Amino acid sequence: MLIVNINGPINSGKTTVSKILEKKMQNAVFIEGDDLLYETFFMSSEEKRWSATLPPLMKAE
Secondary structure (H helix, E strand, O other): OOOOOOOOOOOOHHHHHHHHHHHHHHOOOOOOOHHHHHHHHHHHHHEEEEHHOOOOOOOOO
């Protein structure tokens, strides 16, 4: 498994580049870093239990 972390200043095109890579790389998944931070620091235990029941790496189309 290859994990790629795109890093840079605000408005530098990180999300744009990440979404292009996601489309070009086979079996790639884009995960928004802010979502990971939210889950880590702001979700309640109940929300974490609920989200754990969802299929892994669900993404909105």
